[in-house]
Amino acid sequence: MEFAQAFSPGHVTGLFSIHESDNPLASGSLGAGFCLSEGMTSSVEFHHGSEDLFILNSETSLELPVSRNVVKHFFRRVGQKRKSFFTIRHSTRLPVGCGFGTSGAGALSLSLALNALYGNPLSFLEAATLAHVVEVELKTGLGTVIGETFGGFEIREAPGAPGVGRLANFSYDKDxxxxxxxxxxxxxxxxxxxxxxxxxxxxxxxxxxxxxxxxxxxxxxxxxxxxxxxxxxxxxxxxxxxxxxxxxxxxxxxxxxxxxxxxxxxxxxxxxxxxxxxxxxxxxxxxxxxxxxxxxxxxxxxx
CATH class of the missing domain: 3.30.70.890 (GHMP kinase, C-terminal domain)
Incomplete structure (x- = not known):
């Protein structure tokens, strides 16, 4: 495999409370929100350069710390040594930095794509948890990733990463x-x-x-x-x-x-x-x- 791509919905939080912990797996927020049909698409493929290349909406960027840390955490988590560099592309039509969970969506979609590229050494929840940990450590999010992992409307009932925190979805009309x-x-x-x-x-x-x-x-x-x-x-x-x-x-x-x-x-x-x-x-x-x-x-x- 040479190429993998994943999508994460954007997310809007309507209400929340903050629950911080020294353990990133236990940090998060309680509250409620919903996922959007618009979100972040992330792809990863091998290239022969001397460093990773990050592209956001067709513009090359050196300032994507969330994405860089997802890559670092992935190899640390799977216990593999890197043998090549990547071209990583993120694309979204949502406004970035405006409350749409684009940072979490970028982390989640990239983690899922990297995992798929390497033959899924992590489970789905483990890949989602990796994205949550990166968000918490960089202070770019608390409860976004767990909502984006499952979609729909959610009430976050216990704080933490996917598989650690707990949420309940509730119904909505499809239109x-x-x-x-x-x-x-x-x-x-x-x-x-x-x-x-x-x-x-x-x-x-x-x-x-x-x-x-x-x-x-x-x-x-x-x-x-x-x-x-x-x-x-x-x-x-x-x-x-x-x-x-x-x-x-x-x-x-x-x-x-x-x-x-x-x-x-x-x-x-x-x-x-x-x-x-x-x-x-x-x-x-x-x-x-x-x-x-x-x-x-x-x-x-x-x-």
Whole structure:
């Protein structure tokens, strides 16, 4: 085999609480979110250069620490010595760094592709766990990978890597659409360095997650995600005004965690109306929609 490719859905978190541990396998978050039909496709193939070549959306990049560490962790985990270098390509149509789980999706899809290229020395869950560990160690994610591993809507009931943490999926209509208004990235490091903000996040996240567990549904998830947006104190004033204006059009919108933008969920019959409402506030931002991914990360090609 000379080439392998895998896909991981993007992921949106509606509410969460942070659970850190000295053991990356046990670190993670509790909360709830959903996977997107859009995501990250990663391919890996051998090449004869003197170092690995990383390409993101057709642009060569030297600054992809998550991908570099996935490769390093893979060979350490399987106990093999590297005999060649790779060309690794990542492609996504999602905005990077804006709360769509693209870092986790890149880690998961690359780990699955590397594993397939070498004849699957790791199980599916072991390859997914490797991606989670890289995300935790680099502080680029906590609960994204476990959600992206299984797809659909999930409630994360116990923190940790896939196979260590625990989640429960809940049902949704197949014509459900996620609609987004995105202005750009939002720095998480500054936000999460504040003990008072972390305390508010954890209190709100734990309370609202328990409420969702008692009666899981898409409608309740959306309402509680908006409540989390308010209670956590994370919502910038600009987004607050948009949320309130959309509410007057009977659209329940919540903040992307973490991105400078909003999301909602609507059936296909209301999609165009909702897109039009979001476009009223677009400015220099981006408005788009996609479906829900039911499958999670998976290998798409090996040859």
């Amino acid at each position: 459900l659409n996620a609609v987004f208004l995105v202005y750009g990235p939002l720095s998480t490091s500054t936000v999460l360095k504040s003990p008072s903000i972390k305390d508010r996040i954890n209190l709100a996240g734990a309370t609202l997650r328990q409420e969702l567990q008692n009666d899981p549904s898409v409608e309740k998830f959306l309402r509680l995600s908006q409540e989390f947006t308010y209670q956590s104190g994370l919502l910038p004033n600009r987004l607050l005004g948009v949320v309130e204006a959309l509410a007057r059009s009977e659209i329940t919108a919540s903040m992307l965690m973490f991105g400078d933008g909003l999301f909602t969920l609507v059936p296909s019959a209301r999609l165009e109306q909702t897109l039009s409402a979001f476009r009223l506030f677009r400015g220099a931002g981006n408005v788009f929609s996609c479906l829900i991914d039911p499958e999670g990360g998976h290998v798409t090609d090996v040859h």
